[in-house]
Amino acid sequence: MRALLKGLGGEKIQVKQQLRLTYKEPLSEAIKDKRKTMSMIASFYNGKSILITGATGFMGKVLMEKLFRTSPDLKVIYILVRPKAGQTTQQRVFQILNSKLFEKVKEVCPNVHEKIRAVYADLNQNDFAISKEDMQELLSCTNIVFHCAATVRFDDHLRHAVQLNVTATQQLLLMASQMPKLEAFIHISTAFSNCNLTHIDEVIYPCPVEPKQIIDSMEWLDDAIIDEITPKLIGDRPNTYTYTKALGEMVVQQESGNMNIAIIRPSIVGATWQEPFPGWVDNLNGPSGLIIAAGKGFLRSIRATPMAVADLIPVDTVVNLTLAVGWYTAVHRPKSTLIYHCTSGNLNPCNWGKMGFQVLATFEKVPLERAFRRPNADFTTNTITSQYWNAVSHRAPAIIYDFYLRLTGRKPRMTKVMNRLLRNVSMLEYFVNRSWEWSTHNTEMLMSELSPEDQRVFNFDVRQLNWLEYIENYVLGVKKYLLKEDMAGIPEAKQHLKRLRNIHYLFNTALFLIAWRLLIARSQMARNVWFFIVSFCYKFLSYFRASSTLKV
Ligand SMILES: CCCCCCCCCCCCCCCCCCCCCC(=O)SCCNC(=O)CCNC(=O)[C@H](O)C(C)(C)COP(=O)(O)OP(=O)(O)OC[C@H]1O[C@@H](n2cnc3c(N)ncnc32)[C@H](O)[C@@H]1OP(=O)(O)O
Numbered sequence: 001m002r003a004l005l006k007g008l009g010g011e012k013i014q015v016k017q018q019l020r021l022t023y024k025e026p027l028s029e030a031i032k033d034k035r036k037t038m039s040m041i042a043s044f045y046n047g048k049s050i051l052i053t054g055a056t057g058f059m060g061k062v063l064m065e066k067l068f069r070t071s072p073d074l075k076v077i078y079i080l081v082r083p084k085a086g087q088t089t090q091q092r093v094f095q096i097l098n099s100k101l102f103e104k105v106k107e108v109c110p111n112v113h114e115k116i117r118a119v120y121a122d123l124n125q126n127d128f129a130i131s132k133e134d135m136q137e138l139l140s141c142t143n144i145v146f147h148c149a150a151t152v153r154f155d156d157h158l159r160h161a162v163q164l165n166v167t168a169t170q171q172l173l174l175m176a177s178q179m180p181k182l183e184a185f186i187h188i189s190t191a192f193s194n195c196n197l198t199h200i201d202e203v204i205y206p207c208p209v210e211p212k213q214i215i216d217s218m219e220w221l222d223d224a225i226i227d228e229i230t231p232k233l234i235g236d237r238p239n240t241y242t243y244t245k246a247l248g249e250m251v252v253q254q255e256s257g258n259m260n261i262a263i264i265r266p267s268i269v270g271a272t273w274q275e276p277f278p279g280w281v282d283n284l285n286g287p288s289g290l291i292i293a294a295g296k297g298f299l300r301s302i303r304a305t306p307m308a309v310a311d312l313i314p315v316d317t318v319v320n321l322t323l324a325v326g327w328y329t330a331v332h333r334p335k336s337t338l339i340y341h342c343t344s345g346n347l348n349p350c351n352w353g354k355m356g357f358q359v360l361a362t363f364e365k366v367p368l369e370r371a372f373r374r375p376n377a378d379f380t381t382n383t384i385t386s387q388y389w390n391a392v393s394h395r396a397p398a399i400i401y402d403f404y405l406r407l408t409g410r411k412p413r414m415t416k417v418m419n420r421l422l423r424n425v426s427m428l429e430y431f432v433n434r435s436w437e438w439s440t441h442n443t444e445m446l447m448s449e450l451s452p453e454d455q456r457v458f459n460f461d462v463r464q465l466n467w468l469e470y471i472e473n474y475v476l477g478v479k480k481y482l483l484k485e486d487m488a489g490i491p492e493a494k495q496h497l498k499r500l501r502n503i504h505y506l507f508n509t510a511l512f513l514i515a516w517r518l519l520i521a522r523s524q525m526a527r528n529v530w531f532f533i534v535s536f537c538y539k540f541l542s543y544f545r546a547s548s549t550l551k552v
């Protein structure tokens with residue numbers, strides 16, 4: 001405990017500059033010619049046994065899909081899966097393989113079911129609760145490990161976030177160190193693991209308290225004490241997620257031993273850009289939840305800086321980089337752990353204002369069904385203005401709607417939904433009011449190492465991304481794949497928005513008249529103004545009637 005508190009005192013730790021030394025074999029002319037026509041990366045994964053954690057997650061699914069599609073001759077993909085929501089591990093895999101995302105895979109790799117091996121595992125438990133036989137097979141066969149599993153919740157309790165993002169990473173590295181055939185271990189971190197800095201290099205920045213001390217202390221500290229020390233531990237990071245991801249990186253560095261390891265740091269991962277088709281997304285994380293909230297008219301204003309960089313990165317871009325890094329790490333064996341930033345801001349920046357505008361423009365053409373109010377996107381940087389809009393634009397309509405529900409004998413629910421939404425939005429505000437700069441030397445170096453064919457098949461060059469097109473596809477993807485809304489319902493959704501507009505005008509007019517009536521009853525000046533307006537209108541109408549009679 002003393003060591004922990006000493007660490008909190010913030011001894012300045014020197015940031016170790018990572019060496020960017022790489023070992024490269026000279027290439028013969030024949031190999032150079034071959035490189036031009038075939039994908040080295042795709043053929044590298046053929047025949048390999050690959051272990052993926054977090055394969056049931058957003059990124060994990062896209063990673064598996066791409067692997068099967070581009071390297072159908074791979075030997076096997078082991079995935080560590082736990083049963084969830086009443087589904088067994090096998091049922092979960094079956095559901096993934098039968099989803100729209102995997103439609104193309106089934107054409108290219110018809111025996112995909114045989115090549116995927118779901119291993120029962122819970123990363124929260126000792127040895128991941130993997131059976132002896134399964135463990136034996138994983139240790140003896142695995143060639144490549146992709147570690148994607150994590151808790152990505154911002155409000156997770158520190159104990160749980162440490163367990164999954166730090167301890168599980170440590171255990172997986174220990175497992176990997178016992179794999180005789182291991183060629184590369186790829187750890188997925190986040191570009192925001194050091195979001196307390198504004199310029200972030202492709203290096204590991206140590207946290208004041210050693211991960212081992214944190215892991216140990218989580219074993220004996222009770223929840224109340226953990227709650228108390230959490231703000232001190234996370235320091236100027238906004239949540240336990242970013243803090244534990246930073247600790248996870250330190251663990252990777254410390255436990256790397258002789259293994260070939262690389263770390264990928266994606267920024268805000270969004271829907272697919274191109275592959276297997278544009279706009280695929282299946283969870284509410286990052287902007288997806290807010291896009292829905294805006295499209296349904298629940299969220300009409302947000303405390304965000306319109307000019308701040310929206311560092312979004314499509315999930316297929318992250319996956320392409322991850323696979324390229326896997327290949328490069330295994331084949332070229334860099335002498336130190338390389339970190340790759342997978343970000344868009346420095347190469348092809350888009351800002352939140354532009355994003356909000358395009359989201360709204362898309363909802364004009366393709367609205368969501370049964371919206372609560374018409375979509376709108378006001379960005380404000382001022383806390384007071386933001387609170388005003390929260391009261392007027394969010395809470396008041398929810399209260400009125402609940403009143404209407406009560407009147408019609410139904411259970412009120414909108415205020416609860418709105419409070420939850422506003423709480424969630426407040427947790428994301430940190431990320432929409434700042435801009436970061438990430439250096440991308442290693443990522444650019446890797447791009448230059450790829451053959452033209454690999455650059456095409458495993459494209460991670462975000463400079464080619466057209467933001468307006470991407471955001472439009474993202475919004476359409478949210479509607480189709482996340483909300484599962486039918487495009488045939490668009491005319492009805494537009495009709496519904498027209499009705500909402502009329503209700504809005506009617507409501508505002510009624511509100512104005514009531515306010516005016518109250519004012520007239522209380523103020524002489526208001527009465528005088530009212531008398532002046534009425535007499536002016538009367539005179540104008542009389543004049544108009546008289547002049548039209550004269551003309552006739
Ligand atoms: C005017 C407006 C205009 C807008 C126009 C639009 C313009 C765009 C502007 C865009 C600005 C974008 C800002 C993005 C910033 C992202 C920065 C990320 C940076 C870091 C990147 C990373 O490296 S980090 C990885 C990403 N990490 C997250 O982004 C986690 C966040 N989030 C949570 O940390 C938890 O979400 C939090 C919040 C605790 C709540 O937690 P919570 O419990 O209150 O609410 P939940 O969302 O969990 O759940 C509520 C109900 O949704 C159900 N549900 C949950 N997930 C589901 C799923 N996948 N599919 C189906 N349903 C799901 C669930 O089952 C609940 O249903 P039920 O109530 O029935 O149980």
Ligand SMILES: NC(=O)C1=CN([C@@H]2O[C@H](COP(=O)(O)OP(=O)(O)OC[C@H]3O[C@@H](n4cnc5c(N)ncnc54)[C@H](OP(=O)(O)O)[C@@H]3O)[C@@H](O)[C@H]2O)C=CC1
Pocket residue numbers: 053054055056057058059060080081082084121122123124147148149150151152164188189190191245265266267268269270283285286
């Ligand atoms: N999404 C984003 O915006 C970003 C993500 N990242 C990183 O990318 C990686 C993948 O993220 P993403 O796919 O979005 O996250 P998801 O939440 O979609 O997926 C998380 C995965 O981890 C698995 N997992 C969680 N807990 C356990 C457990 N106890 N035992 C076994 N498996 C578990 C989940 O399994 P289950 O399905 O059973 O819950 C799921 O497969 C993470 O490391 C994340 O930090 C980095 C930057 C941004």
